[in-house]
Amino acid sequence: MLSELTDWLSQKGMVVRIEESARPILQRKELSCPSGELASKSEIIIAMGGDGTLLKAARLVGQKLTPILGVNLGSLGFLTETVEEEIYTVLEDVVKDSYEVDRRMVLEAKLGDVGHEFHALNDFVIIMGESGRIVEIALHVSDEYVCAFPADGVIVSTPTGSTAYSLAAGGPIVHPTMDCIVVTPICAHSLGLRPMIIPSSETIETEVRSRAEDARLVVDGQESLRLKSGLRVQIRMADYHINLIKPKKKSFFEILRTKLRLGGREEDRAAGTEG
Template sequence: MKRIGLFAKRSNPDAIAVAREVTSWLQERGIEVFLDQHLASDMGDYQGYPGGSIPAMVNLIVVLGGDGTLISVARKVGDLRTPILGVNLGSLGFLTEITQDELYPVLDKVISGEFAVTNRLMLDAVVRRGSQEVGRFRVLNDVVINKGAIARIIDMEVTVDNDYLTTFKADGLIISTPTGSTAYNLAAGGPIIYPGLHCLVISPICPHMLTNRPIIVSDEAIIQVEVKFQDEDVAFTADGQVGMPLQGGDVVEIRKSRSSTLLVKSPSKDFFEVLRTKLHWGAR
């Protein structure tokens, strides 16, 4: 590990301070540090690079912040499969498993090559309006179709590999990866899925029919959602961070991406320990 990229949650002053410390620590060990240009500006007199160019320039990316910051960086990595080390500067995250106290011992192991990664599948989502493609998104957590604050229930016709599933009448719909199963999917009553499983989950948001329940399908499936509304306020979002408004008749197609995200695993905790800690299992 001779070239490391560094991103941080810019709204967190602690992240900027830690970024300065990490940069000095790495440079003292002969490692070239590539700072996101916005982070470099916040840090002061440092050279920065466009965030989208960094994954191709480095052997590893360190993300200081929370799960949201890591997800935004994962989309920048794209097809390059550059490993990401997520460091949570607040409470423990589902993706940013490394705590600030563990940062330097873990970095020591990583730059020596003593680390393992977990491979997280991603999705490609395409929005089509008639014969025209009007949006394309890369997704780590989830695709969400939901209505605005004062819109009525929306109808969403869903097919899986061209087989008709059902027409959900609901406030919205979530199509989630195993990684995203602990995000909006969990809040909507969907299942927690072990990250290594090869599947996707389709979860309706507040369905009109109480018999509508989340359904798990293969990650090889192609899911199509046709939105049947006319004048409602309905939006498409990817990972809760980017998206676009939808029109009646738009079709959203979701399939497994050829890209995947490599996350450096914590040497001190596994997925189940993260669940127990984050969700306070066993607390009375």
């Protein structure tokens, strides 16, 4: 499909560049582009695969604001809204500059006083590593102490990430164009602890209080960092958004019905396939 798509785009007068890791698939060396240069040299980026591919593309784009079109070639593909059969219809709109874009909030995390920054379109997750033991986490919101709790971990997600790991852990579904922060404990050993939605103007601060040295911070499911006991992680809304190209006439609620089976009834799923 990649070869066919490349030819179609070229016929439409568009210059095509292929991320260097995909070069063996297409075998056209002249189109290869280093990952770090792809966003700055592109007007749009097409991420073909599953949600993990789109998250990788978001990391490459960063603050450059290059719109991303996610094409689902996998199974669920909640973020990659465009299916293979729709790709040329959507790209026709792109060529005509008549496409729609969703602005998606991004989270920024800083570790301690060192100042290293990490960004996530979906979520930051604090969990224990290979030991599988529970971790004690202290939670602050903008310098105000909230609580401390033992759990398997905690998820701090964007609205976009609310339908990912957070949802599986019992978190709420949040419309992806909103700006807020979702805090979802993972199997907390406390009956009174529930997921929380925090204004995007606030800063979430977590501190691992467990003595074990195998606590991890996982960034969008793609990068894992070791957290020492007592290290504080500050998470806030980043100063940029990721722009996702969306198919026309496909709403967030239709995607919930068809991909997450919202409602669970046959008529709910059928409603998502009607014109």
